Amino acid sequence: MTTLAGLSRSLGDDLARVGSVEAADEPLSGVHVSELRDPRPYLAGGELLLTTGMNLTMHTAPLRAYATMLVGHGLRGLALGLGPVHTRVPPVLVRVCNEAGLPLYVVPEPTPFQLVARRYWELLAAAGRADLDLALGAQRDLVRAATDRNPVAAVVRVLASAMDGWAAHLDPDGSVVTVWPRASRSSASQVGAEVRRLRAAGPHTAATFPLGDLDVAVQPLSRSGRLRGFVATAERQPGTPRNRQLLVTATSLLALAVELRHTGVLRRRSEREAVAALLLAGRVTAAHELVTAMSLDVLPGAAHLVVTGPLGRDAADELLDDCERHHLQVWGHWRADRLRLLVPVGKLAQVMALPLGDRGLVATGELALTAAMGGAIATTLRGAERILASVGACTRVDLTASPEPVDRGRRDWLALQALGQPELEAAAAAYLRHRGSWERAATELNCHRNTLRHRIAAVQRRAGIDLDDPTSAAGLWLAQLELSASAGMQMRPLDGFALPRGDATGSRRRLPEDTSSSSPR
Structure with missing residues (x-):
């Protein structure tokens, strides 16, 4: 960045400040020569205006109007060239420039205005080369970081250093995965709400917004149309072209790094999936052997x-x-x-x-x-x-x-099935279907009722199921219908779920409606 103060330091006595107003630390947009009393049509703002004062009347009122006009148009300063018109700087010009807040400089005789303009362009070219070298250096650092053992964290660190702010990698939900500097985690976490909005808008949506005194930019990390996360940066000044280019480069590198890491995750996941398939098929020993062979968790x-x-x-x-x-x-x-x-x-x-x-x-x-x-x-x-x-x-x-009777029944029936003894399932189903009638349930199963009693006792003892509790029996019956339907078992619905209690001898008393509503198979 070339400033008026920097140009003055470079030229020394060839562009010396004579007023009391110091130049602002802002970019100088150009050096312009004009003898017009109103040069504004030819100025865009931000220039240093050079003049010999040929058409200026050295009286307070017109000079004050002239200086105020230049300040209002955004000029960085005014330089008076000595020699052709004035041999020294008129005190009235110094005074009105100080009052208007306009930096005043002098170009002594015989220094040509062309020297000032040439030096400005030399400084501008040097600054451009420096910015280019800095940008190329930052680009090289980003590429080098992408080859690090932890490429995501390394790229985030380099990007934050280049931005003069902070940078963060966020997951698709907006949670902070990596941030640099680490002290900026709380600020980066505030971006989560915006990230969730972007996720709803689509995987290719970006955004910029203010966050306190920082300007935040959020870019999605997506590969093959799938969202992998976001990269967020915060700067104290609006993004420069150099920083925008760095963000584009960093986004591409991070997307590639995240995708490569995800590829490794998918490979490891497929190995774990093979183990899970063996477990769910009941081949537990083979699953443990595969875990050992693949060095999995x-x-x-x-x-x-x-x-x-x-x-x-x-x-x-x-x-x-x-x-x-x-x-x-x-x-x-x-x-x-x-x-x-x-x-x-x-x-x-x-x-x-x-x-x-x-x-x-x-x-x-x-x-x-x-x-x-x-x-x-x-x-x-x-x-x-x-x-x-x-x-x-x-x-x-x-x-x-779940406290719901049907869910409890589902849990109990799954526990019964997990015993791996179909005769116990059949005994429980018949016992429920005939609402506690030992004779009718035993007849359906074609077994002695003492055998049925033994099996029901095993169900209650081994599966922890209370077949005599009406609420439990109701949920268990509905769950049994649901779970047995796809197994091809034809189940006849019950007229009621109330189960009678047994007497001291263990025999069952039938309910009055039991005789009319059910009959032995």
């Missing part, structure tokens, strides 16, 4: 099963991206428009809080990820998917916390 001892959908592959990847941004080490597997997640114990509430749009979700209780429980995992998955198919969009069924 150790599998948790127990996990919740979460099934959500319908959603495509890209939407599933975005949901898994959200899990990783929230540091949720889930094991996900996508197939047939369903995303199946094994969520570590203690992380279920955070997964349930993720934005799922119009998708349904079913979450089960804890499942032990052991070889002995392999069949239970696969069975629970089938049951959870049947529940998901029966609920509406935007419905979230948390079987671990």
Whole structure:
């Protein structure tokens, strides 16, 4: 930047200040020579005006009007050339320039005006070369930073240093991932609201807006039409062409770095997906062997099963991206428009809080990820998917916390199925269908009623299900209908859900309506 003060220092006595008004520290737009009493039609503002004073009347009133006019037009200063008209600077000119706030300089004889103009252009060219060298240097630093072991953080640091402000990398939700200087994190966090607005507008939308005394620019980081995050910069002065070019370069480098990192994430995710597929198929031993062979994170001892959908592959990847941004080490597997997640114990509430749009979700209780429980995992998955198919969009069924009788019934029936003993499921279903009638349930199952009693006791003991509680039985029956429908079992609805209590000998007393509403198969 070439200023009037800098030009004066460069010329020394050939352009010396004689007034008391100092030049403003602002760019000098040019050096213009004019003897007109009103040179404004030929001036754009920001110039140094050179004159010999040939047409100026050295009286206070006209000189004051002249100086005021120049200041009002935005001139940086006035320089009087001595020799042709004046041999020294008239005191009245000094006085009116001081009063008007116009810097006054003198060009002594025999210094030509051309020398002043030539020096101005030399300084301007030198400043341009310096800006170019600085810009090229910053560009080289950005490219070098992109090859760092942590390219995103390195590019952000170089960009912040070049901007004389701060720079930040934000994830698609507007959360700050990296910021430099680190003390600017609170300021960068305030950009989150604007980032969320940009995300709603589309992946290619940029914005600029004021933030306190800073000017903030936000650019999206997108590759192949998919939003990967944002880069935000804050400057104390409006963006210069050099800084705008640096921001464009940094945005391209960051988008590439984030995409490359995401490619590595997808590769690692595909490995974890293979492990999850084995677990959900009940092949727990093979899953543990694959984890060891690929040096993946150790599998948790127990996990919740979460099934959500319908959603495509890209939407599933975005949901898994959200899990990783929230540091949720889930094991996900996508197939047939369903995303199946094994969520570590203690992380279920955070997964349930993720934005799922119009998708349904079913979450089960804890499942032990052991070889002995392999069949239970696969069975629970089938049951959870049947529940998901029966609920509406935007419905979230948390079987671990829901107090609803049907949800409790779903949880209990999944627990019963997870035992892997079909005869216990059949016994419970017959017992519920015949509303506690041992004889009719045993007849349907073609077994002795003592055998049925033994099986019902096993159901209650091993699955923790109270078949004698009317509320529990009602929810369990509805869940059994729902979960058994897709398995091809033809279930006859009940006329009522009330179950009689047994006497001291363990025999059952039938309700009056039991005889008329049901008959043995």
